[in-house]
Every structure is written in structure tokens, then in C-alpha cells.
Amino acid sequence: MARIVQKFGGTSVGDIARIKNVALRVKAEVDRGNQVAVVVSAMSGVTNQLVDYCTQMAPLHDAREYDAVVATGEQVTSGLLAIGLQELGIQARSWAGWQIPIISDDAHGKARIESINGAAMIAEMEKGHVAVIAGFQGIAPGNRVSTLGRGGSDTTAVALAAALKADRCDIYTDVDGVYTTDPRIVKSAKKLDKVTYEEMLEMASLGAKVLQTRSVEMAMKHHVRVQVLSSFSDARGTLVCDEDEIVEKALVSGIAYSRDEAKVTLIGVQDAPGIAAGIFGPLATANINVDMIVQNISRDGTTDVTFTTPRADLERALKVVKDSMKVPYKSIDTDKAVVKVSVIGVGMRSHAGVAQTMFKALADKNINIHIISTSEIKVSVLISEEYTELALRALHTAYGLDAA
Amino acid sequence: MARIVQKFGGTSVGDIARIKNVALRVKAEVDRGNQVAVVVSAMSGVTNQLVDYCTQMAPLHDAREYDAVVATGEQVTSGLLAIGLQELGIQARSWAGWQIPIISDDAHGKARIESINGAAMIAEMEKGHVAVIAGFQGIAPGNRVSTLGRGGSDTTAVALAAALKADRCDIYTDVDGVYTTDPRIVKSAKKLDKVTYEEMLEMASLGAKVLQTRSVEMAMKHHVRVQVLSSFSDARGTLVCDEDEIVEKALVSGIAYSRDEAKVTLIGVQDAPGIAAGIFGPLATANINVDMIVQNISRDGTTDVTFTTPRADLERALKVVKDSMKVPYKSIDTDKAVVKVSVIGVGMRSHAGVAQTMFKALADKNINIHIISTSEIKVSVLISEEYTELALRALHTAYGLDAA
Numbered sequence: 118m119a120r121i122v123q124k125f126g127g128t129s130v131g132d133i134a135r136i137k138n139v140a141l142r143v144k145a146e147v148d149r150g151n152q153v154a155v156v157v158s159a160m161s162g163v164t165n166q167l168v169d170y171c172t173q174m175a176p177l178h179d180a181r182e183y184d185a186v187v188a189t190g191e192q193v194t195s196g197l198l199a200i201g202l203q204e205l206g207i208q209a210r211s212w213a214g215w216q217i218p219i220i221s222d223d224a225h226g227k228a229r230i231e232s233i234n235g236a237a238m239i240a241e242m243e244k245g246h247v248a249v250i251a252g253f254q255g256i257a258p259g260n261r262v263s264t265l266g267r268g269g270s271d272t273t274a275v276a277l278a279a280a281l282k283a284d285r286c287d288i289y290t291d292v293d294g295v296y297t298t299d300p301r302i303v304k305s306a307k308k309l310d311k312v313t314y315e316e317m318l319e320m321a322s323l324g325a326k327v328l329q330t331r332s333v334e335m336a337m338k339h340h341v342r343v344q345v346l347s348s349f350s351d352a353r354g355t356l357v358c359d360e361d362e363i364v365e366k367a368l369v370s371g372i373a374y375s376r377d378e379a380k381v382t383l384i385g386v387q388d389a390p391g392i393a394a395g396i397f398g399p400l401a402t403a404n405i406n407v408d409m410i411v412q413n414i415s416r417d418g419t420t421d422v423t424f425t426t427p428r429a430d431l432e433r434a435l436k437v438v439k440d441s442m443k444v445p446y447k448s449i450d451t452d453k454a455v456v457k458v459s460v461i462g463v464g465m466r467s468h469a470g471v472a473q474t475m476f477k478a479l480a481d482k483n484i485n486i487h488i489i490s491t492s493e494i495k496v497s498v499l500i501s502e503e504y505t506e507l508a509l510r511a512l513h514t515a516y517g518l519d520a521a
Numbered sequence: 522m523a524r525i526v527q528k529f530g531g532t533s534v535g536d537i538a539r540i541k542n543v544a545l546r547v548k549a550e551v552d553r554g555n556q557v558a559v560v561v562s563a564m565s566g567v568t569n570q571l572v573d574y575c576t577q578m579a580p581l582h583d584a585r586e587y588d589a590v591v592a593t594g595e596q597v598t599s600g601l602l603a604i605g606l607q608e609l610g611i612q613a614r615s616w617a618g619w620q621i622p623i624i625s626d627d628a629h630g631k632a633r634i635e636s637i638n639g640a641a642m643i644a645e646m647e648k649g650h651v652a653v654i655a656g657f658q659g660i661a662p663g664n665r666v667s668t669l670g671r672g673g674s675d676t677t678a679v680a681l682a683a684a685l686k687a688d689r690c691d692i693y694t695d696v697d698g699v700y701t702t703d704p705r706i707v708k709s710a711k712k713l714d715k716v717t718y719e720e721m722l723e724m725a726s727l728g729a730k731v732l733q734t735r736s737v738e739m740a741m742k743h744h745v746r747v748q749v750l751s752s753f754s755d756a757r758g759t760l761v762c763d764e765d766e767i768v769e770k771a772l773v774s775g776i777a778y779s780r781d782e783a784k785v786t787l788i789g790v791q792d793a794p795g796i797a798a799g800i801f802g803p804l805a806t807a808n809i810n811v812d813m814i815v816q817n818i819s820r821d822g823t824t825d826v827t828f829t830t831p832r833a834d835l836e837r838a839l840k841v842v843k844d845s846m847k848v849p850y851k852s853i854d855t856d857k858a859v860v861k862v863s864v865i866g867v868g869m870r871s872h873a874g875v876a877q878t879m880f881k882a883l884a885d886k887n888i889n890i891h892i893i894s895t896s897e898i899k900v901s902v903l904i905s906e907e908y909t910e911l912a913l914r915a916l917h918t919a920y921g922l923d924a925a
Contacts, residue, residue: 133577167597173537174601175608182607185615186600189593193571196590197578203586204579211589215619216664260620 119284120152124274127161128291129348140201154248156274159190180225184264191251199249209247214254221255227266233280271332279339293347294355297518298372305519317357319461319495320373369462369516379431382423385447388415395444409490459497472496478515523688524556528678531565532695533752544605558652560678563594584629588668595655603653613651618658625659631670637684675736683743697751698759701922702776709923721761723865773866773920783835786827789851792819799848813894863901876900882919
């Protein structure tokens with residue numbers, strides 16, 4: 118007997134027929150003799166509707182109330198799936214975040230799980246009951262409902278798998294695994310059988326969108342084996358696991374991209390010690406993510422500082438820069454039509470020349486690079502958005518990833 | 522400073538614009554220097570949608586899961602209204618049933634409130650915060666969400682008003698008060714300034730539909746002053762209160778009617794001691810409401826027994842009669858085209874002749890009475906449904922209720 122956590126996203130539970138289909142998939146796992154906990158998202162469209170209601174009530178609204186409203190979407194799905202399982206003769210019950218409880222911090226709207234007290238749930242699972250958990254939520258100090266932010270149901274599933282010491286965490290989604298790059302853009306993209314946590318982390322945070330970053334970090338930390346697979350096919354998925362489990366490591370595993378980027382350049386910043394702190398301190402205080410940062414060489418005692426933020430944060434970032442920043446500058450330039458393209462692979466740790474291959478492939482297509490950023494297992498460049506497809510195809514070929 | 526509980530039903534919070542309108546009404550009460558707790562229903566249509574989802578998953582479903590699903594509707598509204606109040610500069614927070622907590626029994630789907638621990642909420646209200654409460658729900662044993670059944674938000678409001686020792690409980694609805702009869706049928710119907718709990722109870726249970734019966738019972742028990750008023754106008758509503766508060770008591774306060782009736786006649790029932798128990802015992806066991814009962818004088822050792830049930834229960838009642846009843850009878854006759862018309866007034870306690878006025882008024886219009894039933898403060902008759910309007914108008918005039 119194994120203990121399995123399954124997670125079904127919004128598309129997989131998009132309507133009543135699909136929730137019934139999910140009930141059948143859960144039953145198949147139960148029929149194999151396994152203990153099963155199922156984490157569900159809100160039915161697709163529901164979360165957007167609820168977020169929209171909050172925004173209509175007030176463009177800037179109390180995150181605690183937002184959480185109280187938005188968390189209901191998952192609660193509905195969990196109750197419905199429990200009914201669906203019971204209809205198939207399986208004992209099941211729903212659990213809202215506060216019922217388990219999943220304890221989170223008070224960063225409402227993007228809370229982090231602090232602990233899960235799975236005792237009550239485990240007791241019921243050991244009696245053969247399937248636990249159906251409303252994903253994406255917890256309970257914050259003051260007995261308030263919290264949400265973990267978009268995509269947070271993945272995090273719920275992985276945290277739960279860790280708390281339950283589950284043998285595997287199966288993330289059912291609308292893609293059937295992790296590909297070498299976006300197969301909608303590059304027809305020759307291949308599905309990966311296995312990928313390491315580190316690689317997946319880079320792919321997720323760079324916009325591969327298959328798994329939420331935080332869930333992968335958590336899986337890595339707790340060594341939770343995560344399988345990404347499709348709820349609409351029976352094909353084997355991609356296993357995200359420790360490097361040890363992967364025998365043959367590729368130099369480059371995949372090419373990821375993220376359109377969710379905006380570039381901000383502060384022109385003519387007074388160059389003096391502490392300017393970086395002066396610029397990025399207020400942004401950090403305002404909880405605005407800053408990703409790539411470039412500071413050019415100083416000319417005439419001034420310098421240009423460029424950074425990227427998620428597009429959704431751009432307006433807030435500009436407001437922070439204008440209102441709170443003490444560092445003097447001449448002007449601000451912004452660009453939303455940019456994309457970040459990254460090559461990723463644990464193999465590149467021990468190989469030089471990976472970056473050079475990238476720069477050459479892009480240069481061959483006359484694609485101008487705005488910013489470069491590198492880490493141990495990835496090289497990222499910011500380029501104009503219009504070159505996205507061209508760049509992905511060129512890089513996929515350059516690293517020999519095209520399917521035979 | 523007074524402490525006021527306000528309750529807004531599904532139509533009053535039917536969309537975002539209406540929730541904003543409700544926020545303004547709450548603000549007006551706050552601006553008068555009052556402490557305010559607001560109970561809200563789900564946005565109109567939402568509860569039906571959620572119930573429909575449950576039924577689609579399984580026609581017969583676990584009431585605990587039904588509750589987990591359906592209770593979310595009110596949680597959404599409470600969060601949205603809290604946001605709307607904050608947008609108007611008022612400190613406010615939402616409270617789900619389990620957060621207060623409102624403790625209920627475990628009769629899921631139609632739970633009863635056992636107690637309310639208002640301490641945490643009162644503490645926040647005394648700091649000037651408006652409490653926005655998700656109506657219709659509580660927390661049942663085992664930490665499960667419960668719902669109080671349809672119309673339960675009224676009960677939440679009254680129970681809360683009792684727990685908070687509120688000065689008044691204002692029930693905002695889509696009508697602007699309690700009328701002497703249905704103004705859609707009788708144009709000369711007048712709005713009542715005040716009505717006693719007893720009268721309201723008869724009107725509610727007889728189909729006046731303004732307040733849920735259980736909420737009126739609870740208001741009477743705890744002496745909660747309830748005002749019924751419209752969320753779409755500024756007109757003064759009707760106060761439901763103790764008889765002591767009403768100086769001039771009318772002989773008859775109103776004429777109510779209920780179309781939700783079905784008549785069943787058992788013809789040729791063997792007349793012997795215990796036949797009433799033999800007939801109504803099985804119906805009670807099957808949880809079928811029986812309202813009016815008439816047993817005629819015995820002829821030839823047999824008698825006819827007539828009773829009424831809610832129309833929705835008729836098929837089940839007939840099945841019980843046919844399957845479980847031990848008392849022999851010749852045949853069954855049923856009639857769904859009937860209406861119960863009642864004249865109600867605390868004043869009739871001390872006056873004879875109220876029933877006679879009714880019978881004469883109906884006789885003058887050639888309306889045949891099938892069944893008569895009386896209580897201390899009401900006289901009800903069952904007549905053919907086609908005479909509903911004629912009977913209401915005739916009685917309204919006969920008791921001098923027509924507006925000048």
C-alpha cells in the first residue's frame with residue numbers, strides 16, 4: 118500500500134462532468150489499494166469571477182477579505198468531489214484549509230504554509246476514507262482564512278504530501294508532462310521522463326507554468342517525488358525528483374520563457390555607494406518582485422540602472438520609485454514588450470560554453486539581447502517579445518533538443 | 522448609541538451594484554452613531570446554482586458536503602460587503618459561521634442554532650468595527666460547516682440580535698413591510714406600522730413569506746424587536762414586537778393566504794377509537810406536515826377524514842397512506858386546487874363574532890368553505906383556489922382594512 122496525494126487543477130475540475138471524471142481517477146488509485154488524499158482547485162473561471170467581484174467592490178481591497186471570498190471556490194469543488202466519490206461507493210469527506218488545519222502566516226493573498234497538522238485527516242484516511250482537500254488556502258493568525266496566491270493548490274498538494282509522508286504527489290493538469298520547451302511554439306519539443314527539482318524550479322519560475330515555483334521548492338526541501346501528468350489522458354507524465362534518481366543527465370534539459378516581464382530603466386542615477394540599496398530597498402518593502410538587475414558603468418558621476426518586474430507589478434513599482442525612492446535620477450524608461458528566455462540544465466554545471474552557444478544562436482538570428490543573467494544551472498536573456506518564437510526554435514535546435 | 526443588527530437578503534445583494542448600495546445603508550446606520558452587525562445572504566441565484574451542482578453530482582448526497590458547498594455563497598457576500606464598507610472608510614470585517622462561532626446541531630441542511638459565542642465579535646464591534654456575518658450557517662459537531670435551511674439568514678440575524686442584545690434587528694427585503702394582505706391582489710392593502718410576534722408568526726407560516734417562521738419564533742422567545750423594511754426605498758417598515766408595544770390593537774390585523782396546500786380526503790374510514798392516531802401516526806413518522814384536520818360525524822359506522830399537507834408533500838403523503846396505514850377506508854380523494862385564507866389579529870382574543878364576519882363575507886360571494894380551523898388569534902378556511910382574489914378582497918373590506 119502506498120500513500121498518494123493527487124492534485125487536480127481548475128481545468129480538470131472545470132465542470133460537473135469533469136469532476137465526475139476526477140472521481141473515477143481517484144477511485145482507480147483507491148482500487149490499487151492505496152491511501153489517497155486529493156487536493157482540488159476551484160472550477161475554472163470561478164477564481165477569476167471572485168477576484169473580479171473583489172476588484173469591482175474596490176480596486177484596492179483588504180487582502181483578508183479577498184482571501185475569505187476567493188477561498189470559497191476550492192471549498193465548493195472539494196465538497197462536490199466528496200459527493201462524487203461517495204456516489205462511486207468510496208468513503209470520502211471534504212476538508213477546508215481551516216478544518217485540517219493548514220496553518221499559514223498572515224501574508225494574506227500570498228500566504229506561506231507554516232505547518233500542517235494532519236493528525237485528524239490521517240486518522241480518517243487510515244479508516245479508508247479519501248480526504249478531499251480545498252487547495253490554495255490555509256488559516257492565518259486571528260482565525261482568518263488565507264490564500265496561498267495563484268497556483269497555490271500545487272503548494273498545498275506538495276506540503277500535504279510532505280506532512281503525510283506520501284510516496285508520490287501526482288499533479289494532474291491540462292498538459293501531460295514537462296517538455297523541453299513550449300510544444301505550441303516548437304513542434305519538435307519532447308516530453309521529459311524525469312527532471313530534477315532544480316531544473317523544474319528554473320522552468321517554473323521562468324514561466325513554464327506547469328508547476329508553481331513555491332511548490333517545487335517545497336518538494337525539493339522535503340524530497341517529495343512529484344509527477345506531472347494529464348487528467349485527460351492515461352499517458353505517463355514527467356517525474357520531478359532528486360538528481361540521484363536521474364541516470365543520464367542532459368547538458369540542457371529545456372528552454373523556458375516568460376512573457377510576464379516588464380523592464381524599468383532609471384536613467385542618470387546619481388552614482389554613489391548604497392544606490393542599489395536605495396533603489397531596491399523601497400521596492401522590497403513594497404513587496405515587489407525584482408528579477409533581473411543590470412547597472413551600467415558610471416559616466417559623469419551618473420549611471421543607468423535597469424531591472425525587471427512582473428508586468429502586473431509595474432504600475433506599483435513605478436509608484437514606489439516616484440514616491441519613496443531617495444536616490445536622485447533624471448528619468449524613467451519602461452518597456453512591457455519584452456520576454457525572458459532561459460536555457461536550463463543541471464548538466465551545465467560541469468560544462469563551459471553553454472552560454473556562448475545561446476548568444477551565438479541568437480546572434481545568428483539577429484536577435485538583440487537587452488539583459489543577461491546567469492545562475493549555476495541556467496542562462497537567461499531578456500529580448501524583445503516579438504522574437505519569442507524565433508528564439509525558442511533556434512535555441513531548441515542549437516542545444517540538440519529537437520525530437521528525432 | 523444603539524446596537525443594530527441588519528440583514529440583507531439575496532435580492533438586496535443580487536449584484537455588485539446592490540452590494541455597494543447595501544454598504545451605503547450600513548454606513549447610514551454607522552453615521553447615526555450606532556454599533557452595527559450585518560447579516561447577508563448569498564447573491565441571488567448563487568445558492569440555487571450550488572444546490573444544482575450538488576444534485577448533478579448525485580441526486581441523493583451527503584448533507585455535510587452539501588452544507589460545505591452551499592455555505593460558501595454567503596461567505597462570498599460577507600467578504601464583498603466588508604470590502605465595500607472599507608471603501609467607504611468604515612472599519613469592517615467578515616465573519617463566517619465557524620469564525621464567530623455560531624454553534625449548531627448536526628441536522629445538516631436544516632440545522633438549528635444552539636448557541637452563539639459573540640465575545641470576539643462584540644470586542645471588535647466595541648472598537649467601532651462593523652461585523653459582516655455570513656448568514657444561513659453555523660458550525661456543527663465534528664468541526665463541520667452546517668446550514669440552517671432555506672431562509673436561514675433571517676434566523677441568523679435574529680439569533681445574533683439576541684446574542685448581541687441588540688436594540689433592533691432590521692430585516693431588509695424586497696418588500697417594504699408587512700401589509701394587511703397581499704397588495705398585488707388587493708390594491709387597498711395598507712402597510713402595518715407594528716404587528717405582534719404572534720400575528721407575524723401566523724402570517725409567515727400562512728404564506729405571507731416576509732419572514733421565516735423560525736426567525737419569528739426566535740424573536741418572540743428572546744424579545745428581539747424586528748423591523749421589516751425595503752432595501753430599495755427609504756420608507757419606514759413594519760416593526761414586529763411584543764403586544765405591549767402596540768397601543769391600539771386592531772381586531773384583525775391582516776388577511777393571509779397560502780396556495781401551498783393540498784387536500785386529502787379518506788372516504789369511508791372505519792370509525793373506531795384510535796383512528797386519528799392510526800392515520801396521522803404514520804404521516805408524522807414520515808415527517809410529513811399535516812395542517813388542517815376535519816373528521817365528519819360517523820354514518821353507518823364509517824366516517825370521512827380530511828386533512829391538508831404542503832403540495833410538495835402530497836405524493837409522499839399518499840404513498841404513506843397507501844403503504845403504511847392500518848386503518849381501513851373505502852377511497853381517497855385529493856384536491857390541489859385549494860387555498861387557505863386566514864384572518865389574523867391579537868384583538869380577536871377578546872371579541873366574539875370575528876369568525877362569523879368571515880363566514881358571512883364569503884357566503885355573500887357564494888364561496889364554499891371546505892374546512893375551517895381556528896386558533897386564539899386566527900380563523901382559517903380552505904376554499905377553492907379560483908376564489909382566492911375574490912375572497913381576499915371581500916374579507917379585507919369586511920374587516921374594515923381598506924385604506925381610506
